[in-house]
Structures are given as C-alpha cells and as structure tokens.
Amino acid sequence: MKKLALHWQIIIGLVLGLAYGMLASNSGWSDFTSDWVAPIGTIFINLLKLIAMPLVLSSLITGVASLSDIKKLSRIGGKTIAIYIGTTTIAVTLGLLTVNMLKPGDKVPNAMKEKLQVTYEKDAQKKAGTVKEVKDRGPLQPIVDIIPSNFFFAASSNRNMLQVVFMAIFIGIGLIQIPKDRGKPIKDFFESLNDIVIKLVDIIMLMAPYGVFALIAQTINKVAGNNPSEVLELLGALGYYMFAVIIGLLAHAAITYMGLLKLMTRMQINTFFKGLAPAQLLAFSTSSSGATLPVTMERCEEELGVSEEVSSFVLPLGATINMDGTALYQAVAAVFIAQTLNLSLDIGAQLTIVLTTVLASIGTAAVPGAGIVMLVIILEAVGVPSAGIALILGVDRILDMVRTTINVTGDATVAVIIAESENQLNPQTN
Numbered sequence: 001m002k003k004l005a006l007h008w009q010i011i012i013g014l015v016l017g018l019a020y021g022m023l024a025s026n027s028g029w030s031d032f033t034s035d036w037v038a039p040i041g042t043i044f045i046n047l048l049k050l051i052a053m054p055l056v057l058s059s060l061i062t063g064v065a066s067l068s069d070i071k072k073l074s075r076i077g078g079k080t081i082a083i084y085i086g087t088t089t090i091a092v093t094l095g096l097l098t099v100n101m102l103k104p105g106d107k108v109p110n111a112m113k114e115k116l117q118v119t120y121e122k123d124a125q126k127k128a129g130t131v132k133e134v135k136d137r138g139p140l141q142p143i144v145d146i147i148p149s150n151f152f153f154a155a156s157s158n159r160n161m162l163q164v165v166f167m168a169i170f171i172g173i174g175l176i177q178i179p180k181d182r183g184k185p186i187k188d189f190f191e192s193l194n195d196i197v198i199k200l201v202d203i204i205m206l207m208a209p210y211g212v213f214a215l216i217a218q219t220i221n222k223v224a225g226n227n228p229s230e231v232l233e234l235l236g237a238l239g240y241y242m243f244a245v246i247i248g249l250l251a252h253a254a255i256t257y258m259g260l261l262k263l264m265t266r267m268q269i270n271t272f273f274k275g276l277a278p279a280q281l282l283a284f285s286t287s288s289s290g291a292t293l294p295v296t297m298e299r300c301e302e303e304l305g306v307s308e309e310v311s312s313f314v315l316p317l318g319a320t321i322n323m324d325g326t327a328l329y330q331a332v333a334a335v336f337i338a339q340t341l342n343l344s345l346d347i348g349a350q351l352t353i354v355l356t357t358v359l360a361s362i363g364t365a366a367v368p369g370a371g372i373v374m375l376v377i378i379l380e381a382v383g384v385p386s387a388g389i390a391l392i393l394g395v396d397r398i399l400d401m402v403r404t405t406i407n408v409t410g411d412a413t414v415a416v417i418i419a420e421s422e423n424q425l426n427p428q429t430n
C-alpha cells in the first residue's frame with residue numbers, strides 16, 4: 001500500500017488533536033491531557049529545537065564558505081535583506097488597510113471591553129514589564145545585541161539565534177579568506193555535522209503526526225481548560241478582530257507571495273504549497289518559526305529545488321529577521337486596540353506604525369508569543385496605553401499559529417526567489 005504523504009499524515013494528526021482537545025475540555029479531562037498527552041508534544045518540539053542551533057551554525061558556515069568570495073556573499077546578502085524588508089513593509093501596509101477598512105475595534109461591546117481589561121490585566125502587566133528594559137535602551141542597542149561577546153553563551157539559548165547567525169557568517173567569512181587546505185578540516189567538520197542534522201530531521205519527522213496531535217490538544221487544553229463556554233464567549237467578542245488579522249494574512253499570502261512567485265520565478269504555485277505544506281503545518285502547530293526551521297530547510301531543498309547554498313543562507317536568516325505574519329498582526333492589533341479605546345490614529349501615527357513594526361518584527365524572537373511582547377513597543381510609539389494588550393491576550397495563541405505559518409511561508413518564498421535569481425533553482429523538482 002502506498003504510504004500517505006507526510007502533509008496528509010500531519011493534517012490527520014491536527015484534526016484528531018482538535019477533536020480530542022474539544023472532547024477533553026467538554027469532559028473535564030484537563031489534567032489527564034496535561035499529564036499524558038502534552039508531554040508527547042513537548043518531546044517533539046524539544047527535538048526540533050535541539051537541532052535548530054547546530055543546524056543554523058553548520059548550514060550557515062558551510063553556506064557562506066561555499067559562496068567562495070565575499071562579493072557573492074554581499075550580493076546575495078544584500079538582495080535577501082532588501083526583499084525581506086520589502087515584503088514586511090507590504091505586509092504591514094496590508095494589515096493597516098484591512099484594519100482601517102473593517103474597523104473591528106468598533107464592534108466590541110462595552111461590557112466585554114471592561115471584562116477583558118480586568119481578566120487579562122495581570123498578564124498584560126507582565127508582558128509590558130518584559131519590554132520595559134527594551135524601551136530604556138539607546139537607539140543602536142539592537143545592533144549591539146546582534147554581536148555576541150562569548151561564543152558558547154550565544155549558542156546556549158535558542159533565543160540568541162540572531163547572534164548565532166552573525167557568528168556563523170563571521171566564521172564563514174574567515175574560512176573563505178584562509179588557504180583552502182588550511183580551512184578544509186573545519187569545513188569538512190561542519191559539512192558532516194550538517195548532513196547529520198538533516199538526517200535527524202527525517203527521523204524526528206516520523207513523529208510529526210503524533211507530536212502535532214499532542215501540541216494541538218494541549219493548546220486547546222490551555223486556552224479552554226475545563227470551561228469551553230468562556231472561550232466561545234471570547235471568540236464571539238473578538239471574532240471580528242481575529243477575522244481582520246486572518247484575512248490580512250491570507251491576502252498577503254495570496255497577493256504578495258503568489259504574485260512574487262509568479263512574476264519572479266518559474267515555480268508553480270501548486271508545487272510550492274504542496275512541497276512546503278509539512279513545514280507550514282508544523283509552524284501552525286508549534287507557533288515557532290525557529291523550531292520549524294529544520295523542516296523548512298529540508299522541504300525547500302528537497303521538494304522545491306532550492307540549492308543548499310541559497311537555502312542555508314536565506315532561511316536561517318529569514319527565520320530570525322523576516323516575520324511578515326507577525327508584522328501584519330502587530331499593525332492590526334495596534335490599530336484595533338486604539339479603536340477599542342476610542343483613540344484615533346492619524347496618518348502620522350499610522351506611518352510610525354509602519355516603521356516601528358518593520359523594525360520590531362526584525363527583533364522578534366522566533367518563538368511562541370514573542371510578537372505580542374514587541375507589540376508593547378509599537379503601542380508606546382504611537383501613544384496607545386500598552387495595558388491595552390489585555391484586550392487581545394485571550395486569543396493571541398490562536399493568531400500566533402496563523403502568523404507563524406505566514407512567517408515561514410514568507411521565508412520560503414524569498415528563498416525560491418533568490419535561488420531563481422542566482423540560477424540555483426533546480427527545475428527538475430518543480
């Protein structure tokens with residue numbers, strides 16, 4: 001019998017996880033789910049995270065070293081960063097258009113506004129507290145933060161991915177400059193580490209349908225607990241806001257990504273989405289583009305025909321700095337909160353949102369829930385009280401799933417575009 005394609009296996013895991021999660025919260029199985037189902041999801045996501053850091057290091061070092069000269073590196077690097085910033089700016093603009101047209105903030109009943117503020121006040125304060133330090137720093141601090149002062153310290157946390165990206169590119173540049181025979185042992189070492197990690201991705205993915213089942217079940221468990229009726233009330237009140245975010249995200253995928261793929265590459269849209277589907281489903285289930293990165297890389301290389309040279313440079317960089325979904329969501333959320341609090345944002349404020357959101361999304365970590373923390377900075381920049389995030393916290397996890405899927409799709413789109421422009425898209429596979 002022919003084996004079911006991986007993305008179908010994951011979809012089945014996802015649907016069953018959803019069904020189980022709803023049944024469990026209706027039947028009061030919250031503790032059972034936390035004790036016996038959730039750990040499977042945690043093991044799965046830990047395995048993915050475990051290989052993310054070695055993968056970024058090994059693939060970027062070998063990627064840069066194989067570029068053979070600095071000119072090529074700066075050409076590909078320049079193009080990649082320009083397209084990343086360009087697509088993120090389009091995403092924010094689309095988000096602003098959607099939220100200004102749909103005006104979801106005007107649709108929240110007053111009683112519900114108060115209830116949300118009270119219920120989520122504490123959580124909102126906690127998030128705002130995390131950002132306080134970020135706000136008090138100088139304008140060049142984000143750049144300073146990219147440069148680590150200790151190799152092992154930087155590589156010890158997945159949150160420091162951007163530092164590791166810097167280190168790997170830096171080491172790769174050194175490797176290009178020394179005589180070939182002197183660099184060979186290190187290059188061989190990282191190439192072999194890279195092969196091992198890619199093999200490990202295959203092994204971990206055998207567990208994907210079960211891992212996704214458990215992750216989705218636990219997400220529902222966390223959101224709904226044993227009291228699903230409250231969630232329904234929440235979804236009812238914030239349904240229109242969620243609709244605005246999701247419609248904006250879908251429009252970005254349909255207009256920007258499909259348009260760019262059509263205009264700039266020979267890639268069939270069908271092939272693209274079919275090839276990338278497992279990575280997208282994983283992004284949806286884990287809400288972490290960092291944890292999804294190993295699979296995104298594997299799918300881009302093996303299914304979409306992006307060369308290793310391009311994917312190993314463009315994708316780790318994208319997972320850390322390119323977050324179109326997050327940026328679009330932040331724009332919608334900021335205006336929604338302002339609308340709900342009856343504050344009007346003039347065109348100057350909306351332009352400030354574009355600028356701060358593009359920058360904030362670059363600095364957002366590729367982990368669950370990072371987007372809403374950075375939202376606090378955006379709100380402060382336009383003079384909306386940051387306590388307003390209490391209004392949207394209840395449904396943030398659900399939106400995180402969708403925006404992470406778009407983040408990963410955006411990275412893959414740019415990888416295909418860069419590969420095509422460098423003549424490194426393997427036509428056999430598309």
Ligand code: ASP
Binds near residue numbers: 288325326369407
């Ligand atoms: N969860 C997102 C990601 O990893 C970041 C965010 O919270 O928006 O891509």
